[in-house]
Amino acid sequence: MKKLEIAHLSIESQRRIDEICRVYEDDVRSSRNSNLLTMLDRVPEQEAPVLLFELLRLHAEIEPPAKVFDQVRQLRPEFAWVVEHVIESLQSQTSEPDETIAISVSERELVGTLEGKEYAFRLSMPGQYIFGSAAEADLTITHGAIAQRTACFIMESDRCLVVTFPNESSGAMLQEVSYHSSFSVGPIEFHFRTPMSLGRSVATVADDEASSIRQIGVDGFEITGELGRGGFGVVFDAIQLGSQKRFAIKSLLPDAARSEKLKKLFMREISIVSQLKHPNIVGYHGFGIAGDHPYLILEYVENRQIDDVLAQHPEHKRLRLCIGIVRKILSALAHAHDQGVVHRDVKLSNILTGVENRRLFVKLTDFGLSKFFETAGYSGITASEAVCGTIAYMSPEQLTNSKYAEPDCDVYSIAVCLYRLLTGRFPHDSDSPAEIVHQKLNVMPIPIDEIDPSLPAGLSGLLQRALHRDRERRIESADEFARELEPFGL
Secondary structure (H helix, E strand, O other), X not given: OOOOOHHHOOHHHHHHHXXXXXXXXXXXXXXXXXXXXXXXXXXXXXXXXXXXXXXXXXXXXXXXXHHHHHHHHHHOHHHHHHHHHHHHHHHXXXXXXXXXXXXXXXXXXXXXXXXXXXXXXXXXXXXXEEEEOOOOOOEEOOOOOOOOOOEEEEXXXXXXXXXXXXXXXXXXXXXXXXXXXXXXXXXXXXXXXXXXXXXXXXXXXXXXXXXXXXXXXXXXXXXXXXXXXXXXXXXXXXXXXXXXXXXXXXXXXXXXXXXXXXXXXXXXHHXXXXXXXXXXXXXXXXEEEEOOEEEEEEEOXXXXXXXXXXXXXXXXXXXXXXHHHHHHHHHHHHHXXXXXXXXXXXXXXXEEEEEEOOEEEEEEOOOOOOOOOOOOOOOOOOHHHHHHHHHHHOOHHHHHOOOOXXXXXXXXXXXXXXXXXXXXXXXXXXXXXXXXXXXXHHOOOOOHHHHOOOOOHHHHHHHHHHOOOOHHXXXXXXXXXXXXXXXXXX
């Protein structure tokens, strides 16, 4: 059977395919007639198999796909092999469901009852989901009593934060609910339950560890240790044979490698990283597949905590240093944005710093799967802290729309980083996720010159603009923010 070359697609190709899939999904969910095969004429010939694969998988998630499969076989027999790829991936998903791919990632079933009818959704922790009647919502119930976008569910390991969006009769509401209690969102009664399929035996885990990429090996490299891991991924320390150069090799954990969905997402990350070449982005050095495990070879970075780097400099030099670090990351983001890539997870744990030849270097890492991967190898934070930390860096638009992905959300997040570096606290600071969300949606941050009067008033005003809760009043681009910061770094 032929192979789908997802990893070799350009960023422009991926954007084109994503947009066509979005249009097709809207058409299918709204019962509009949409000929799947005519969609193939919208892309170059070499992209057609990947587009068809994505469309067929998407169709299968919405309604039974047998009729569409037969249509492809009869009208476009040259693509029959793509249908077989889709069937194979769906079968593997049935035998090894995505819901059981990683013991380290807990899952819950959210059950809603409306007018005696029960609706069930599978949710991962940590995670964020938009609920409403709109087809593009993550959790959809089509009913006249439900607004298109009704609420956002933010899943933590020990609780769920429910943000109910404002409407004509009430403002935004916040609830912190346990996984053992019931609660209401509008006319719907919700409760959580643990899916029956989540159990995995200790023997299975041991077998998985034995089949990891560390045991299989990577041609041309000696894996010397593990730098770290997250819910789905692991980063290894490796030495290239011959050159003896040190690299970081990122791969999926064994359970995650069984998931076709996660393998496809990982290949997309490889494709994106391979095309982002910038001195302030962790460098790409290749990819491959060992056994059934795709892997990504990255530049090794001897990372030091930013706070430790700052502590080694006299206090009067720290402002200039902070501005320099942030402007380098803004340069990296501007490059990514020019390529059509939005990071969506800019935070201090994804900024690597160190000293080489007595010069400070700064690198941005973790592109491509930031929404699906907990940072592996550079973070060391727990899942619960990851959710709270991510909320602290997110723009208000990301909190109320989990699919929001525009360059300005990265600019907002790097402004949060700068605020934290200069003051030692977050713009909206609390141990409670509910309180953080409430502040972001309703309260402006305390100006930094009120926290530390030695900081320039002009810089304070600039950060207030960058962190404004009204998107229309914010700084629009990474380039603009970098230019306006320049005078404070001289």
